[in-house]
Amino acid sequence: MAVPPCTPALSVIAMAASAGGLNALSVILGGLPADFPAAIAIVMHLSPVHKSLLAEILSSRSQLEVRQAQTGDILCHSSVFVAPPNHHMSVVKGGRIALSSDEAEKVYFGVQIIKDRGGRVIAQDRPTSQDFSMPQTSIATGDVDFILPLTEIAPMLIELIVPREA
Secondary structure, eight states, rough: OOOOOBBSSSSSEEEEEOOOOOHHHHHHHHHHTTTTTEEEEEOOOOOSSOOOOOHHHHTTTTTEEEEEOOTTBBBBTEEEEEEEETTOOOEEEEEEEEEOOTTTTOOOOOOHHHTTTTTEEEEEEEETOOOOOHHHHHHTTTTOOOEEEEEGHHHHHHHHHSSOOO
16 A cells, blocks of 8 residues: 655644553544644653563554654654654654654753644643643743643643634
8 A cells, every 4th residue: 555645734732742642642543533744743751671562552553653763753744753763753844753862951941842833832731731730831932822631631722723614
């Protein structure tokens, strides 16, 4: 079967996860349609000493194409790119992915970067979080636009990204 051509994404959704993140990512990705017109980039705290199966697991729980990111990948709509363990992921010229090296200094201010570039930030609420530490840290910045229960995040992403017909 031929691989469909990449339609470069006009919108990119960045997701960060930690403890309890597999369930949250599964629920969110499982709630998005196969033709979702954005690319999704995921960074999750994972053990750097073990091979990650995160992309394979999420692929089985989503209609979107999910794969482990590599430097140079083009962000295509309806695709999910998962950062390898112990790597940060950024978007560079041409809508391509750049991964940090294992030794690169890690970046811990993702919410501000998103807001500085005109993006919106969603955090999962306390009652539906398995571990609220990461959402709480994001919320404490004052830059979170929406604090939502887990089951309301995918519908909000659809509302924010999918163009409405007049």
